[in-house]
Amino acid sequence: MQYNSLEDFVIQQLELLNLERDAEIAENRRLQENISAKQLQEKGVCILNLIVQGIRSGLYGRTIITFGCKLVGKELPSSNLSSGDIVGIFPNSSASQLEKDQICSGIVSCLKSSTIEIALDTDSDNIDLNDNECYKLLQLANSVTYRRLKMGLNSLKNYQGPAAALINTLFGGQTFSSATISLPPILLGYNSDLVWFNKNLDNSQKEAVEFALKQREVAVVHGPPGTGKTTTVVEIILQTVKAGSRVLACAPSNVAVDNMLEKLVSNSSVKAIRLGHPTRMQEAIQNRSLDAVLSNSEARSIVNDVRRDLDAQLKQMTKTKKRGPIFNEIKNLRKELRERETKAVKEVLSHANVILTTLTSATQEGPLKHLLPDHFDYVVIDECSQSTESACWLALTRAPRALLAGDHFQLPPTIISSEAERKGLGLTLMERIINRKEDGNLCVRMLTTQYRMHRDIMQWASNQLYQGKLEAHPSVASHLLMELPGVEENEDTGIPLLLIDTAGSDFHESAASEEGSKANSGEAALVALHVQRLIDSGVPARDIAVVTPYNLQVELLRQMLSGKHPQLEIRSVDGFQGREKEAIILSLVRSNSTGQVGFVADVRRLNVACTRARRHLCLVTDSSTTSRAASGLVEYMEKHGEVRSAHQYLQEMDNVVVPEIGNRKPREAAKIHKVVAQCKPTQDNYQSKEEKEEIASKIIAMLIGWSSSTECSSGCIKEFPSTMTAYERLVIHQWAEEHGFQHKSVGENHNRRIQVQKHIVSAAPQPHVKEISSLSVSEATIFLKNDAGEDDLSDLTEKINLIPNETSLKQKKKKQNFKFGMENPVASLKEKPVKSLAPNLPVSDLVDSNIQCDDCQKTVPKLNFALHRLRCTGSCPTEQAVKPKQKLMVKPLPVPLQVDRTKNLKVDKKVEDIDGILSEFRQLDNVCNYATCKTGISLMGQQCTLCKRRFCLSHHLPEIHGCGDAIRRQARNVTLKQGFVAPGSLLVKPKAVDVAKRAHLQRKLDSKLEDFSTQRAGKKEEKKKKK
Incomplete structure (x- = not known):
């Protein structure tokens, strides 16, 4: 897809972002509406019964609240929350999770076993949190990313900055400029050759480095799996810094940014700063975070003094009701803190020659706002193929030259809205440049030597996606599991490719998850057997990984294997990109009579799954249920690997215990099965x-x-x-x-x-x-x-x-x-x-x-x-053959104000199919079921949850149309179950008293009583003296 102009690109991307945002909100609402807070906690998106354990100030005076369990020392329940997630803070007593009940929102900054820290989006001046109240945290749809992307696109409309030439080339119809003739002299040695920081680069990597350094606008490095793409990117950054340029290095994820920083810090000449919260970084490189560098700067002592005063005022605010004077003091302290921290941040960032951050953090809202627009000379985006183009432009506008690195034949960016993806939101900038007919190939270099896989594991992906250009380095071309220390040679460790075919074995897939995921218990048993065989052969569990496209299969396999082999890694394909293991066991799950394969048909997902293996790849699948891409993989493994039928494992499978799918707890499994049964029709x-x-x-x-x-x-x-x-x-x-x-x-x-x-x-x-x-x-x-x-x-x-x-x-x-x-x-x-x-x-x-x-x-x-x-x-039984049946007389429940309109139903004697009868019933359902009402309800009507009849808006309340007794019974049952009518009523459950807190309050009370007694005694003595 090529855009006619920059304005056309901005308008279309904004429209697609709105579709994606709406889909994200709808998906979030679908998962959370009509679900109790307890069920949300079981899903991992909510944490209940939390109390405020502390309030302090963070960077730029942001308020950070520490929550912990109500019971001191108790660990938090397991959840899907992680650093960087956006959460809402609600009163624990609120029955809903609606926005109107939300106290405030923030970002998870630190998550420990017993505490969770939330950095508030706004100042806490008007936020009322009490030490004695309980709260709950609920994961929210990420509006921050959407707001930043929208802001970045709008800023492109009237852009005038260092990236103007790149913008004109990609949106103005111009071709890419020719490369420079020679490299800067400072980079060359005595023989006019480039002096390499990494002496072990292969020819394709060296060619890509020289090519990127010579390009005027943009260079694209295409790195297939195992070819050392990040190593090449780091070499380009080091050479650029040596030439005197300042680099902004970005990636879509924190993991990809950390990988670059980890390789950069080995060179002492680089002053690299990592933006973002330290808890999101790997421990080995946390000392390179902006917070860590600031803590060691000269201005830190003054900042700490101001912060201590601010923390004291924040704590005081939660303990008193007279907060007016405290608010003013907090505002002044926060203003002073911002000014001093801003000055310190400017000084630290201006002295760094490489700044690393995620793409969505490279905006004017973060620390980069303290730098001039033309501060950077070069922008590097690693894993560019995993990011949307709109996110890439957040960073690209900051420098005249850019390097894009990635592999568009691996997993694309995650898009929730199918309509937005179909209209082009999933098309990455890297793909768009490569697909340019005029000059796309002029700015692209592909790495061709891979250092990970056995040649047989590599060859399918090379032929399928990379025009057969990949070559295995001699050090890995023929390595096998049996060559690892302590591993014996046998039929499993001496082969690089193994296909276990379940066709004809009746190992059918199952869908027992309300999210629509799938699992296959037969394949899971085969995977467990092969894992045990490898471990028994001496292969360490830490060197084996089980990969599957479906999360439900991941859950099933973890229940079967994680307890016995804690070091065995079991992940989805999407969660394993960028990783590698000595042995990979891939379970494709799908097995059905109609040949439906879902997203297993995506060749990019198969590419990622297969290219994670170094020495051994085992594929477990049903060859009769395969997509075009998967059938090609099966045919390749049949030709170049060993093929076994699942029937060969039947005797061993008798000893394998497979838990019920989705059944961590019997009660949870019953809920899932009930949902599936209801959804099937x-x-x-x-x-x-x-x-x-x-x-x-x-x-x-x-x-x-x-x-x-x-x-x-x-x-x-x-x-x-x-x-x-x-x-x-x-x-x-x-x-x-x-x-x-x-x-x-x-x-x-x-x-x-x-x-x-x-x-x-x-x-x-x-x-x-x-x-x-x-x-x-x-x-x-x-x-x-x-x-x-x-x-x-x-x-x-x-x-x-x-x-x-x-x-x-x-x-x-x-x-x-x-x-x-x-x-x-x-x-x-x-x-x-x-x-x-x-x-x-x-x-x-x-x-x-x-x-x-x-x-x-x-x-x-x-x-x-x-x-x-x-x-x-050819005919039906006659009327005489039909014996009359005696009707059962059942006395109906008294519902006087409802009407059964089926009594007036006139069924034409000529109607010979049930569809005609049902259409008559559907017509009756278009009128209010209240006895004397004729109002149409085909467009606007509501169904009573008790009698299941539909009424107009005037008669839909249960008390009006005759369900008053039923709704009262229901209300009484709810009250008896929950134990209270409403907050503040006489039936509120008594809260458990904390012994330590009670003792503290008792001491305070005794102290006040003693003060009052002293004051009264003093007044009596004064009166006696006057007399």
């Missing part, structure tokens, strides 16, 4: 007609292939996984019915699955079978539901659609052809199945055997005999 709503047709054709093709196999003719049962959607199950049911196969659903809830088997001729028909064909639709619904046990709505509606309606049972009609349809009947079914007593039929007799049809002599399952009879005879 709605999965098909997200599929278009074309997608359904494609899925149906794949399923039918698979069924046809199976039906002609020896496995089918021998009577074996074909079982389909529980991950299938309602639509996919319907396709299988219809195909099996049309072709005379036995088909049934087994299992419950999230383990619901279909079994199909070729019919087997058996004994004569059993009694009670004909009674099924005489059942009404509602009765058949009851029978099918009770027959299946705790059936879900999706399977139940599949069976309902295969039963004729009541009208058709009372009429003779023409032969019905149950043709396969591409539209999902479940989507139009809104009415819930009737919950009543089951007909008095021997269900066990119906399930256990088959029946032979008298007309066509075919043998069909008993449960399907009624449907077969309709197709075979």
Whole structure:
């Protein structure tokens, strides 16, 4: 994508950022709304029952609040919070997490086992926090990054600065300038050659360094995995500093910035300063942080004196209600502190020749605002391919020349909004420059020698993505696990590539997470076996890593392996980029009958996963469920590696214990399974007609292939996984019915699955079978539901659609052809199945055997005999054959103000399908259900959570339309469960008294009483003297 002008780029990027921001807020709201604070804490995004343990001032006078558990010494609950996350501070007693209840917000600056420090966004002058109150912290959507990116884009509109030439080249249609003829003399030796800081650079690295130093506007260093990209970048920085230039080095993440700094500090001539909070940095380089350097500067003693006074006032503010004078003193102290710290920061930064920071911190809001706009001569962005282009421009505007380094064939920046990604937000600046038709290749150099992988591990990625240009350095080209000290030589340690194929093993994937992640317990067991084999061979657990695309599989594997092998690293693909291990075991998880692979189809994700291995790569996957990229990887491993079937491990797998997916605690697992069961019927709503047709054709093709196999003719049962959607199950049911196969659903809830088997001729028909064909639709619904046990709505509606309606049972009609349809009947079914007593039929007799049809002599399952009879005879049972059923008289609950509009429903006798009846019911649902109200509610209406009826806005309150008793019962139950009615009421739970605090308060009270007694005694003595 090329932009016509800078203004066009800014307008489009701002629009895409708004889409991304909206998607982030919606995702955050989806995860947090209608969820209790306790559940949010279990998810890891909230911490409850915290008290203020201290308040102090940080850099630039920012207020830092230290929170700890209410019980002194107790550790904080585990959470996903980390340094840099934005959190909101709420009263612990607030029932919601809405913005109106938020006291203030801040950034996590330090997280320890028992305390967490929050740096407030604003001054704390008007923030009321009490030592005696409890608070909760909730992770918020990151608005700081969005605000900075938006500010940076707006500043580009009227930009006039050192990067004007680079901007004109990328947005003004100009070509890149030609490189300089020679390097600065200070960089050259006696023979006019470049003097290298790192003597071990290979030819491609040296060429990239010289090329970058000669470029006038921008140079791009493309570094495939293991080629020493960061080493090359550091050499360029050192050479630039030696030439007298000042460098701003950036990266999208703190880890990438630390990697550069770690290599830079080995050279004593570099004065490098790292911006950011020290807690976000690696411990070895924290002394290079701005805070650490300031603490050793000459002006620090004066700053510390002011800060001590400020801290004393902040502590005093929490202990008194008369805060007016304290506020004024804090304001003056904070102003003085800012002035003195600003002066110290300017002095430190101006003397540094390399300043390192993350891209989103390279703005005018941070410490860089104290430097002149043209202070820097060179900007370096490492891992540029992992950052959006708008973030890169926060740093690029600060210097006339730039270096971009990365690999656009590895993971791209994370984009939440699919629409924003489709419109170009995920396109990086590095990709855009490389893809320039006119001169894209003129400013790019690729590193070609890799120092990590065995040549066989490397070659697939080289052929697939890097035009076969990668070469393995001789030191790693043929190294294997068995060459490590203490590792024995065997069939596992003597091979670089191993493929364990689970095709045909029925190791199907499972979706047991409310976030939609996936796991595969069969693959997890195979991974555990191979890990144990490697460890038994002498490979240290710290040299092995298990990588998988799905977080649910990560959780499952950690439950199985982390306790036994604490040093074994188990991570997602996204969390392992930039890392390496001697042995990598990759589990792709996906295994289903429709060939759906999700984001496993992304070749960049596969590239990252495979290129983490140094000596051994083991791929565990189902070769029949692969994407185009994954199939290429499987074919490569089949040709160049060793292939084993999962059947070879079946005997060993009997000893492997696999926990229930997503089940850390039985109660939590039950919640997850309940959510999945509720969500399954709605999965098909997200599929278009074309997608359904494609899925149906794949399923039918698979069924046809199976039906002609020896496995089918021998009577074996074909079982389909529980991950299938309602639509996919319907396709299988219809195909099996049309072709005379036995088909049934087994299992419950999230383990619901279909079994199909070729019919087997058996004994004569059993009694009670004909009674099924005489059942009404509602009765058949009851029978099918009770027959299946705790059936879900999706399977139940599949069976309902295969039963004729009541009208058709009372009429003779023409032969019905149950043709396969591409539209999902479940989507139009809104009415819930009737919950009543089951007909008095021997269900066990119906399930256990088959029946032979008298007309066509075919043998069909008993449960399907009624449907077969309709197709075979071409007509329905007559009215005389339908025996009247005695209706059950159930006295309804008194709801006088509601109306059942179904009584007035006029069903046309000519309606022969259930869709017509349901459409009539849908029309009734467009009118308020209050007895005397005719208001339409198709656009504006609310459903009562108690009676599940919809009402207009005038009658939606439970007390108005007849649910007053129910809402009062519900309120009483909530009150009894929580133990209080409202804060400040007489039923508030008594708070646990801290013994130390009580003793302290008692001492203060005794001291005051003693003072008062002394004062009174003095007054009495004065009166006596006067007398």
